[in-house]
Amino acid sequence: AQSVSQHNHHVILSEAASLELGCNYSYGGTVNLFWYVQYPGQHLQLLLKYFSGDPLVKGIKGFEAEFIKSKFSFNLRKPSVQWSDTAEYFCAVNARTYKYIFGTGTRLKVLA
Amino acid sequence: KAGVTQTPRYLIKTRGQQVTLSCSPISGHRSVSWYQQTPGQGLQFLFEYFSETQRNKGNFPGRFSGRQFSNSRSEMNVSTLELGDSALYLCASKEGAEDTQYFGPGTRLTVL
Numbered sequence: 001a002q003s004v005s006q007h008n009h010h011v012i013l014s015e016a017a018s019l020e021l022g023c024n025y026s027y028g029g030t031v032n033l034f035w036y037v038q039y040p041g042q043h044l045q046l047l048l049k050y051f052s053g054d055p056l057v058k059g060i061k062g063f064e065a066e067f068i069k070s071k072f073s074f075n076l077r078k079p080s081v082q083w084s085d086t087a088e089y090f091c092a093v094n095a096r097t098y099k100y101i102f103g104t105g106t107r108l109k110v111l112a
Numbered sequence: 113k114a115g116v117t118q119t120p121r122y123l124i125k126t127r128g129q130q131v132t133l134s135c136s137p138i139s140g141h142r143s144v145s146w147y148q149q150t151p152g153q154g155l156q157f158l159f160e161y162f163s164e165t166q167r168n169k170g171n172f173p174g175r176f177s178g179r180q181f182s183n184s185r186s187e188m189n190v191s192t193l194e195l196g197d198s199a200l201y202l203c204a205s206k207e208g209a210e211d212t213q214y215f216g217p218g219t220r221l222t223v224l
Contacts, residue, residue: 034212044202044215090154099168100145100204100213104154 002027004093006103013081014111021076021106023091032094033074035065038105039087047089050074061085083112113139116216118203124222130191133219137184137205143167144186145213146178149200158201161186190221198223 005024013019025031035047048059055067065076074091091103117136125131137144145168146158157170161180180186184205190197200220204213 036215043217044204046212046214049212092155094213099157099160099170101157102147102155104152 002093002095002101004091004101004103006089006091006106008106009104010107010109012109012111015083016080017110019076019078019081019085019108021089021091021108023074023076023103025072025074025091025093025101027072027093027095029095033065033067034092034094034100035059035063035074035076036090036092036102037087038090044090047076081108081110083110086110116203116205116214118201118216118219120219121217122220122222124224125193126224127193127195129193130189131193131221133188133190133201133203133221135186135188135203135205135216137186137203138214141205141207141214142184143206143208143211143213144180144184145204145206146186146188147202147204148172149202149218150198155202158188193223195223197221 003026007022033050036044037047038044048057050057050067058064063078067074086109089106092100094100119134143162145160147155149155159178160168164180175191178188200218202218203216206213
């Protein structure tokens, strides 16, 4: 069965620190990959997505993610986090079955 | 375009009751998916409807059911509520099978 793993459940960083959140999936075929963000009190928003092409994708608010097919990974990065990045981040995979599989989420807290 | 809307936003029920949640997708989107979000579990996929047909189903008991109308609006019903059904229920819509999914604000269900 398909699954998505986010190994970091809680991350605490100081402002200006660099961020990398891990995401690994299990599925042997072609996948579409997503990162969603849920700010406190707000609904899930799309941060970035990968369908095909350049494996390094850029999203909103300075976030980027790299798809490494050989490692089944789609890690999220940001070179310098801000207090406003405090949120919960979800990795998701959409394979050819059409349904999305989500990871359990990573709660990021950025200290001012 | 207006985003995905869900009603009601908050709901309090007691064990044994049933509940119906409603979702209106983005105009033009024919796919509607439902998720249950709980702390530590992330988003658990319930089911997806596309053009009034259930296309995918998650691993939830038969107490959870849904339907989609010809205008793509969808409803989710939970019968014989249990305490463990307390969660945020999210609806998401997308245009086609492999398109990006957009989420509504959710319905917060509390079962007492």
